[in-house]
Amino acid sequence: MTHNLILRVIAKWMIPVILLFALYVQFHGDYSPGGGFQAGVIFTTAFLLHALAYGRDATMRIIPENTLKYLSCLGVLIYAGVGVTSMVRGGNFLDYSRLASTPISGQHIGIILIELGVGITVASVMLLIFFTFSRRVIDQ
């Protein structure tokens, strides 16, 4: 993996575009196709490309494995936390209408927050799975 100059140069240009697209899919998912699940996997593909072009160790320096472990739990916590918050404010579990003064804006806030949680969990779990498998390859 030392002489892949073309691959590396192309990857360097592609990765920011993919990441930007993932963020667009994440936060514009209410108005166009997209959402947490899609954004999470697109986010992962950017890092997979980085790992394939520059080696796994370079990618692990950007996102350490321990951070990923915390992030994957954080996503589920954000999701469940939104549910608990709506319970605290007097509604049912995951009843977003109580999150703001009007039901519609409450729904907006709730949906954006839980999509964020879904995106964080999916992206970090997928990357974690890839790192775990690739460690096997290198250790052997």
Place this chain on the structure above:
Amino acid sequence: MSLLINLFLLGFLLIIAIAVMRIHNLMAMAMLFGLYSLLVSGLFVVLDAPDVAFTEAAVGTGISTVLMLVTLASLRNSHEARYPGRLKKGPLLLSLLMGAMLVYGTHDIARLGEPSAPVHQQVGKHYVEKGQQETGIPNLVTAVLASYRGFDTLGEVTVVLTAGLAVLMLLTRPRKPHIKMEARNDP
């Protein structure tokens, strides 16, 4: 017209599925599988499901293929699958029987895209008619996913997390620093 494209893509899909079944080299199978997923995501676009197409394109052609390649790389010297070339009668009979029963079952299903089908009459109709009023979000798939079926999605996210944890537990080697040190010192 869209039906024609649909059938054309499905024909290709069938051919690639058979190729995946028949091919002996597992590396080539991983590549064919990426192609298979790309065709499936094309089919989703024809079937008016851009959200699903998005997911399938990123998951199937991106993550799934890389995962398969990494698995193959960690299982060295086993890139060829060996099995006899002839057909196995028992599995063939069983899968043909199941296919025949399912084809018989499709008699009760309405034609593709029939507006009077039960699918479009029940809760789906409510989502399409009232979804934007009730949630204020134009993308109905996101509205249903996050708002109407929030419990369901919470469960799915938990399943993803659990699967990730299970992979970690299965593949992380237990740390035995003392034993390793001794083994290294021993000539």
Place this chain on the structure above:
Amino acid sequence: MDYAIGHLNYWLIICVMMVGLYTLMSRGNLIKKVAGLNIFQTSVILFYVSLGKLQGGTAPIVSPEFVLYANPLPQVLMLTAIVVGVATTALGFALIVRIKEAYGSMDESEINRMDGTGT
């Protein structure tokens, strides 16, 4: 004839499913088995999504120009199923890696022979 054209889509999906099922049952190599399972899964997903299609409809994103939309419910269910599917496939691969370490083989009949329960 009209009936056949309307149902041909479903029949082809069932054919793909049969190929997946046959691969799952007939191949001894464990990776091939997982591939067969994946083909089976995608065919079920395709079947669900094609149930939600509506003639003359468009993607379920509300806009003033359109009246008819495809049913969003099957799409939502299948979207999550795809992501969960790849997570569980990864779990299957992890099990295969461990089996290969323990038995030195990925072939079902060889593993059965080592266990003494061969067919």
